Amino acid sequence: MKNQVGPPVTGNDFFGRKKELLQAWDLLDNGNHLLLPAPRRVGKTSFVLQLRKDAQKHDWKAIYFNVEDGSDETGFMRMFVDALKKEENWFKKNAKNTFDSIGKIMSSLEAEVEVQGVKTTLKWSNAAKSDLKRELEKLLEDTGKCLIIIDELPVLLSRLANIPEGKGRVGDFLHWLRSFRQNPDSEIRWIFCGSISMDTFAERLGITKTINDLYSFSLGAFGEEEARQFLQQLATDQKVAMSAEVQEALIKAVGWPLPYYLQLLFAQLRFIHNQPNGLVLTPEHVTTAFERASDSSNLNTWIERLEEQLAPTDAKWAKNLLDTLCVKEKGFRRDQLEQVLVRNNVTPEEAKDKTAFLLKTLTHDGYLIEHTGEYGFRSPLLRNYWYKQRLQ
Ligand SMILES: Nc1ncnc2c1ncn2[C@@H]1O[C@H](COP(=O)(O)OP(=O)(O)OP(=O)(O)O)[C@@H](O)[C@H]1O
Ligand SMILES: [Mg+2]
Known part of the structure; x- marks a missing residue:
């Protein structure tokens, strides 16, 4: 593979x-x-x-x-x-x-x-x-x-x-x-x-x-077991020695095991591994791979497609919401997010409608996940990418 x-x-x-x-x-x-x-x-x-x-x-x-x-x-x-x-x-x-x-x-x-x-x-x-x-x-x-x-x-x-x-x-x-x-x-x-x-x-x-x-028909990320088997197969076929501990660290780092995210992080780990002196991979290398993957242009599609899919003002507000969310791991409640739009001169009534629409779209498209009433980034990898691209 x-x-x-x-x-x-x-x-x-x-x-x-x-x-x-x-x-x-x-x-x-x-x-x-x-x-x-x-x-x-x-x-x-x-x-x-x-x-x-x-x-x-x-x-x-x-x-x-x-x-x-x-x-x-x-x-x-x-x-x-x-x-x-x-x-x-x-x-x-x-x-x-x-x-x-x-x-x-x-x-x-x-x-x-x-x-x-x-x-x-x-x-x-x-x-x-x-x-x-x-x-x-x-x-x-x-x-x-x-x-x-x-x-x-x-x-x-x-x-x-x-x-x-x-x-x-x-x-x-x-x-x-x-x-x-x-x-x-x-x-x-x-x-x-x-x-x-x-x-x-x-x-x-x-x-x-x-x-x-x-x-x-719903198609989601890999399940945890499927993600493990996938990494094992990649590691074997690509001749990358990878302990179970490193595999677990990689799955945890992506947070949401989309095959694409796994491939992306694996590629970074592979580059680290393929040093002339034959390096042994550790969970710390996963952290390095995570930072490098968050810097790469591979994730640009997540910014670009907002502009393709949404009307210009909606795309702007969606970015405002994601800018706010990328600095908070746990996420924010809907009413707190409505205030982000209100601070951008949107009337409270319109902010309510727009926030509802945008949260639905962003959740549906895999940017966000709702958990006990709070919306946050679905994957730490995407959150880190967003932070680096937009705020750092
Ligand atoms: N079943 C799979 N096995 C291995 N890798 C996969 C698999 N499915 C997806 N991938 C990974 O995800 C990447 C994107 O796959 P694909 O183009 O099928 O996604 P998509 O949902 O059609 O994307 P888009 O929404 O951009 O059209 C592939 O290059 C590969 O890295
Ligand atoms: Mg496609």
């Missing part, structure tokens, strides 16, 4: 998750569509890639595509169709005609037309939508049990929501996708995941109805 810190892991580098994989297959076999609203960096993409890999064993077909580079409905469709085209052997010979029809509809949507002297592309109209739906259903009716796994759809939809009339288009598009899932005879199952959760996104736009048929 490689000590891979960042990109999705596959094959031998994918560790554990046996219970969750079984659960996911059980849900899919029972006719559910899945939503993975897990916090960032939990290992969602790696997990769904493993589902795709295991699909054949379970007698399913599966495609995966990531739409984060797309900006609208047509962009989504292009990526969907490209993913389907790679699986030519799934379809009967006459599928070529269906692909051609889809291609024609797409070209008509992408072609520039001149309306009153202004060049524009045709709208994703009702007619185009139902034509595409009909052709896609025709294509997919022969595939049998098939998983369609879509990563990062909310990134594409956020982009679409930001253009004039975009919010309505997002709602229409999600309704259109939902309409595929309403066919009781269909053997297609859909899985949605991404670094921005679809449910938070849909809630913010007031369109939760468009995804209320998806089963919310």
